[in-house]
Each structure stands twice: as structure tokens, then as C-alpha cells.
Amino acid sequence: MSLSKSLEGQIALVTGASRGIGKEIALSLAKEGAEVIINYSSSLESANKVLSEINSFGGKSYALQADISNENSVNELIKEVLDKHTKIDVLVNNAGITKDGLLMRMKTEDWQKVLDLNLSGVFYCTRAVSRQMLKRKKGRIINITSVVGLMGNPGQANYSAAKAGVIGLTQSAAKEFASRGITVNAVAPGFISTDMTKDLNSEKILSAIPLGRFGDPKDVAGVVKFLAADPSAAYITGQTIQVDGGMVMS
Numbered sequence: 001m002s003l004s005k006s007l008e009g010q011i012a013l014v015t016g017a018s019r020g021i022g023k024e025i026a027l028s029l030a031k032e033g034a035e036v037i038i039n040y041s042s043s044l045e046s047a048n049k050v051l052s053e054i055n056s057f058g059g060k061s062y063a064l065q066a067d068i069s070n071e072n073s074v075n076e077l078i079k080e081v082l083d084k085h086t087k088i089d090v091l092v093n094n095a096g097i098t099k100d101g102l103l104m105r106m107k108t109e110d111w112q113k114v115l116d117l118n119l120s121g122v123f124y125c126t127r128a129v130s131r132q133m134l135k136r137k138k139g140r141i142i143n144i145t146s147v148v149g150l151m152g153n154p155g156q157a158n159y160s161a162a163k164a165g166v167i168g169l170t171q172s173a174a175k176e177f178a179s180r181g182i183t184v185n186a187v188a189p190g191f192i193s194t195d196m197t198k199d200l201n202s203e204k205i206l207s208a209i210p211l212g213r214f215g216d217p218k219d220v221a222g223v224v225k226f227l228a229a230d231p232s233a234a235y236i237t238g239q240t241i242q243v244d245g246g247m248v249m250s
């Protein structure tokens with residue numbers, strides 16, 4: 001007897017799903033029965049590994065390259081998916097980069113690159129999927145922000161500004177789309193063990209985390225899966241859910 005899965009028959013697009021948190025989100029949505037589109041930027045080999053993992057448990061997925069910081073590239077990506085499936089039920093805006101440096105010395109290029117992907121990319125993807133979601137009166141949008149978007153971080157003016165922007169964008173989109181039954185939420189991870197955090201000073205960071213460990217990508221993926229699934233999260237919108245081991249409490 002096969003138990004029905006909460007995302008059976010649904011199409012989910014996860015940006016930046018070749019590695020780290022995005023990969024784990026893709027795996028967890030596929031396990032719930034969604035057909036998952038694995039977006040990546042340059043890591044074709046890693047994206048193929050995610051596909052193999054999903055295949056190994058009988059899930060459905062395929063990979064599409066697109067630079068999420070580029071408006072045309074995003075529009076082409078979404079068009080390709082909509083031409084094939086006519087719908088996207090779940091959009092997870094996960095792709096992100098860091099280009100850290102003290103504000104006084106930060107290059108305009110490093111400011112712009114982070115804003116282009118981490119904030120404008122979320123806008124491009126959300127706008128491109130919104131028309132069909134609004135028409136179908138159905139959709140879940142989940143944006144991966146960061147706790148530094150809530151509290152700031154020295155050396156991350158660009159990243160914190162982009163992630164704070166994502167929270168404002170999430171709230172505005174949630175208000176615009178709510179009357180059509182579409183929910184828009186953000187997930188704010190603390191420090192999660194991925195390529196992005198591998199060079200950080202873990203001793204100093206660990207002392208600031210009440211649960212005493214870095215997060216695992218699975219810790220974030222579990223919350224994203226909850227927000228994507230019906231009916232568990234149907235009455236939650238415009239929220240930012242922290243997954244940070246208790247690091248930031250207000």
C-alpha cells in the first residue's frame with residue numbers, strides 16, 4: 001500500500017539546488033512527491049548528483065541551468081518550465097552568494113553582485129511565476145533569507161541588506177497575493193554547514209548558538225517542506241521563520 005504524499009503531482013522549482021541547503025530542499029520536496037526542477041548556475045556535475053539521488057528513491061526531477069541574477073535568464077528558465085508543465089506550484093528562492101568585506105573597503109562590484117542575486121533574483125523569480133499562480137489561485141513561495149537580515153553582521157553589509165530586503169519583499173508579496181490563496185514566507189537560517197560557511201571561525205560562532213551546534217541543511221529543508229505542503233501551512237503567510245539554534249531571539 002502506498003501512502004499519499006503531500007506534494008504528489010506538484011511542480012516545484014528550487015533555485016541554487018546543486019549544493020548545500022538548496023540540494024537538501026530539493027531532496028525533501030521530491031520525497032514528498034513533487035517533481036523538482038533543480039536550478040544551478042555552474043555546477044552541472046553536482047546538479048546531476050542531486051538528480052541521481054532523487055532517482056534512487058523513485059522521485060522525479062531534472063536540472064536547468066540559469067543565472068538567477070540575470071533577468072532574461074530567469075524569464076527564460078520560468079518560460080521553459082511553464083511551457084513544459086503549464087504550472088509551478090512551489091517556488092523556493094534559495095540561490096545566494098556572499099562577497100564579504102568591511103563596508104569602508106567594499107567594492108561596488110561586490111555590493112552589486114550580492115544584491116543582484118540575493119535580492120533582485122528573488123524579485124525576478126517571484127514576478128515570473130506570479131502570473132500563473134494568481135490565475136490558478138494556488139501557489140507557495142518560500143524565500144531563503146538569513147538571520148543577518150534581521151540583525152546585521154560586520155563584513156556583510158551587502159549580504160545583510162539583501163537578506164533584509166528579502167524579508168520586506170516577502171511581506172509585500174504575501175499581502176499582494178493573499179486574496180488568491182498564495183502564501184509567501186521566508187526562512188531565516190543561522191549558521192548552516194555548507195560550502196558558504198566552511199571557512200568561518202566555528203569556535204566563536206558556536207559560543208553564540210544556544211543549541212551548541214551549526215545547523216544541518218536538513219534542519220532548513222524540513223521547515224521549507226512544511227511551508228510548501230498543504231494543508232499544514234495553509235494559514236501561514238508573510239512570516240519569517242528562524243532556523244538558527246536559538247541564536248537570535250527577540
Ligand code: NAP
Pocket residue numbers: 015016017018019020021022039040041042043044046066067068069093094095096097117144145146147188189190191192193194195196197
Ligand atoms: P552554497 O552551498 O554556497 O550553494 C549556493 C547555491 O546557489 C549553489 O547551488 C549555486 O549553484 C547557487 N548559485 C550561486 N550563484 C547562482 C546564480 N547566479 N544563479 C543560480 N544559482 C546560483 O550556499 P548555501 O549555504 O546552501 O546557501 C543557500 C541559501 O541559504 C543562500 O540564499 C544563502 O544566502 C542562505 N543562507 C545560508 C546560510 C548558511 O549558513 N549556509 C545561512 C543563512 C542563509 P552552483 O553550484 O552552480 O554554483
